[in-house]
Amino acid sequence: MRKKDILNLIKFHAEKNELQFRNEAMKIAEYFDDNGDHQLAEYIMSQFSTANTFIPQSDSFDSKFLKKVEFNFEPLPLPKEIAEDIKGIINAVNHNVGVNKFLFKGSPGTGKTETVKQIARLLDRTLYIVEFSELIDSKMGQTSKNIVSVFREINTMPFLSNIVILFDEIDAIALDRINSNDVREMGRVTSTILKEIENLNSDAVLIATTNLFENFDRALVRRFDTVIDFDRYQKEDLIEIAESILNSLLKTFKNAGRETKLFKKIIGNIDPIPNPGELKNIIKISLAFSDPSNEYDYLKRLLRYTLEKNEEIELKKLHQMGFxxxxxxxxxxISKSQVSRDLKGE
Incomplete structure (x- = not known):
């Protein structure tokens, strides 16, 4: 337990801030419980329960800058290399040795944000995302003050060991200095982020994502324990991911037929195959726009993504594509016999 925890307890009591006082007391109780002094931890907890007061849970946390994120339980297939890195993150958090700050880099649609949701779910933690719309302020110096405030909130959150914090597209605050007329202001912002991440509570798990890693501040990169590269999809990975997306969507679109081999062949003919985020939209729209009376109409619509703009679906072209x-x-x-005759020129 740090001196800061005791000082916070005294400060909140003096300010008559009951909610934060209880939150700080719960943190202290957790500390003693984690260190084997269960009797003392139970005694602290009992002081609130016998007083018939509300013991705050992570779900009850209210903040201007942090928003709770709901999970979805759709599958998120990842290439083996990325999946192994994600397992490593989960292992690191469970080891509880202070390896708790991670940066996900990669192109849009590579699954960075969805992976954070899956990590929080697998760790059985509540996920909060930082609201940059509230954090960034046009007033001189206010953005830096807001950054200090959000990290103070994070460091004093009740049951912090049950929470994951997401800085989604952290470029919004880490790169603004490049396009800002006030370089000094953005310099202060960068310095503030560096300091606050350095002093992050070791119980916290912070994951940031970026689409612009090449322009990322090197000093800020070093504040993270590791960087996970999401631009590691091979063609075979994307075909398998497309199949997983289709299988999930077919639970909703029950009139659509399943032709896995044909579906994968169509996806394989898309050049280049889009990243998973865009790929999911393409498959979903093909299903949504399909004729309900034709169970394979979505495959025909999907096929158009493999062709040039306004290009007709010709038998010879399809044959050359390996169908x-x-x-x-x-x-x-068109019947197989007619297709055969047409291809032979009859």
Whole structure:
């Protein structure tokens, strides 16, 4: 337990801030419990329960800068290399040795934000995202003050060991100095972030994401324990991810038929195959726009993403792309025998 915890307890009591006083007392109780003094921890907790007062849980935390994020339970397939790194993060957090600050870099749509949600779910922690719309302020010096405030809130959150904090697209505050007319102001912002991350409570788990790593401040990068690169998708990875996305969506679009081999062949002909975020939208729109009376209409719509703009679906073209007669029949509605004759020039 740090001197700061005792000082905070005295400060909140003097200010008659009951909620923060209780939160700080709960943190102290957790400290004693984690260090084996369960009797003292229970005694502190009992002082609130016998007084019929509310013991705040992480779900009850209220903040101007932090917003609770709800999980979804859709599958999130990742390439083996990235998946192993994510397992490493979960192991590091469970070891509880102070390795708690992680930076996810990669192109838009590579699954950075969704992966953070999965990490929080697997750790059984509540996820909070920083609201940059509230954090960034046009007034001189106010953004730096807001950054100090949000980190103070994080460091004093009740049950911090049950929480994950997400700085999604941290570029909003880490890179603004490049385009700002007031370089001094953005310098102060950068310095503030560096200092606050350095002093982050060791119970916290902080994950930041960036699409602009090449322009990222090197000093800020060094404040993170590790950087995970999400730009490591091979073609085979994306085809497998597309199949997983389809299987999930088919639970909703029950009129659509399942032709896995044909579906994967269509995806494989997209050049280049988009990142998972865009890929999911393409598959979802193809299903949503499809004719409910034709179970394979979505495959025909999906096929158009493999063609040039306004290019017609020609039998010869499909044959050159490696589709079988049966697959061409599904995609065009023309019988296999007719397709065969047409390809032979009859």
């Amino acid at each position: 079988t007669l049966r697959e061409i029949e599904i995609l065009t509605g």
